[in-house]
Amino acid sequence: MRRLLAVLILTTSYCFGYFVVEDDYAKQVEVLKSLDIDTSFLQDSIFTSMKDDMRNYKTKQFLKVLENGAQFVPVLKKMIEEAEIPDVFLYLAMAESGFSVNAYSKAKASGLWQFMSATAQKYDLLIDDYIDERRDPVKSTEAAIKYLQVLHNRFGKWYLAAMAYNCGEGKVSRAIAQAGTDNLYVLLDENKKYLPLETRNYIRKIITMAYLSQDVNFLLDNGASYVLNSGDMNSPFVKVDIYGGSSLADVAEAIDMTLKDLLSYNTHLKYFFTPPTQDRYHIYIPSNKLARFKSDFKMERGGSKYYVYTVVKGDSLQKIAKTYDMNYKIIKDFNSMHSDTIRAGQKLIIPASYAIRYHTIQSGDTLQSISTKYKLTVAQLMRTNNLKDSIIIPGVKLEIPVGN
Numbered sequence: 001m002r003r004l005l006a007v008l009i010l011t012t013s014y015c016f017g018y019f020v021v022e023d024d025y026a027k028q029v030e031v032l033k034s035l036d037i038d039t040s041f042l043q044d045s046i047f048t049s050m051k052d053d054m055r056n057y058k059t060k061q062f063l064k065v066l067e068n069g070a071q072f073v074p075v076l077k078k079m080i081e082e083a084e085i086p087d088v089f090l091y092l093a094m095a096e097s098g099f100s101v102n103a104y105s106k107a108k109a110s111g112l113w114q115f116m117s118a119t120a121q122k123y124d125l126l127i128d129d130y131i132d133e134r135r136d137p138v139k140s141t142e143a144a145i146k147y148l149q150v151l152h153n154r155f156g157k158w159y160l161a162a163m164a165y166n167c168g169e170g171k172v173s174r175a176i177a178q179a180g181t182d183n184l185y186v187l188l189d190e191n192k193k194y195l196p197l198e199t200r201n202y203i204r205k206i207i208t209m210a211y212l213s214q215d216v217n218f219l220l221d222n223g224a225s226y227v228l229n230s231g232d233m234n235s236p237f238v239k240v241d242i243y244g245g246s247s248l249a250d251v252a253e254a255i256d257m258t259l260k261d262l263l264s265y266n267t268h269l270k271y272f273f274t275p276p277t278q279d280r281y282h283i284y285i286p287s288n289k290l291a292r293f294k295s296d297f298k299m300e301r302g303g304s305k306y307y308v309y310t311v312v313k314g315d316s317l318q319k320i321a322k323t324y325d326m327n328y329k330i331i332k333d334f335n336s337m338h339s340d341t342i343r344a345g346q347k348l349i350i351p352a353s354y355a356i357r358y359h360t361i362q363s364g365d366t367l368q369s370i371s372t373k374y375k376l377t378v379a380q381l382m383r384t385n386n387l388k389d390s391i392i393i394p395g396v397k398l399e400i401p402v403g404n
Helices: 002-034 039-043 045-056 059-071 073-083 087-097 117-122 137-155 158-167 169-179 197-213 216-221 225-232 248-254 259-264 287-296 317-323 328-334 367-373 378-384
Strands: 237-243 280-286 306-310 347-351 357-360 397-400
Touching: 002 039, 002 087, 002 197, 039 045, 045 059, 045 197, 059 073, 059 087, 059 197, 073 087, 073 137, 087 137, 087 158, 087 197, 117 137, 137 158, 137 169, 158 169, 158 197, 237 287, 248 259, 248 280, 248 287, 280 287, 317 328, 328 347, 367 378, 378 397
Parallel strands: none
Antiparallel strands: 237 280, 306 347, 357 397
């Protein structure tokens, strides 16, 4: 009887181990196939070493990064799924930024998806004195999806799109030309070095992260079961529109949040207010605050508005204050300045509630010439002054939108 029991235990353990290994293998194969990579890649020694290293020695660091992304992962997963690109690309963001919207590289790439300025603007991400949409979790993900689709259309394989995302389309094209093939094994040759070391390990890193993030036993063994349900969570935040130049402090008060906490959802804003250069602009609030926002936040056009002025050579606080028809001490106090000294390139917040700027129409003026002088569009000038047509009369004062 004892011998029979021992045989049963050994057989059960063997079968369980077999199924675990089979399931483990199947998940790795699924990740590889989604990127158009042959299953033989599982034998890649550097990939195997990287996977073991992350599993055995960098577990806490890996799980910490996953935890950092908890606020964004449900949203990113849904967007990637709806775009019908491989869900593995969620871990491209993880590899790029560690799921930090504030990530900033030495090369001046920024945000979850580490966009360079030129690429960001190519994909309609705004960057100006008031906002940097590379740090907008939703808009930057939309841009990343479009970029990856463009790269896939060009190279035909998802692993090539991923590597081009990292090192650029030109380097991948040259690597393929030099190697005479787009075969992954050849491109990753450690001796030929067709691609930079960072890019060679980049694709391995994405695969490793994708695999471990779906490894049930690994996550359960390390107390990270929450990761398994992250894709099923409702969006932790929602998008709402408010007037340009509005203070987030007013929103925070209305929905019973601290300004600091609300700003943590809106890292694409460079200041505590929305860009005054736009009629309306979006912010994100926690999903559970939406009902409170709708009932308690009263939007007022022209309420608390703020602008940013960039100091130029020859400026003084007194000169800037005169331009905006206000006491220079207001600017000084509002920017927590301890002296009157300013420097070219410095950014100063101008509270619009204290500032009104006018242009007295001169003979020969046109709406176009006035708009050009103040770096406006004719539409902005007409909207600010409630003009129905382009007829203007000398001697009449036109209000000039502050911040332009």
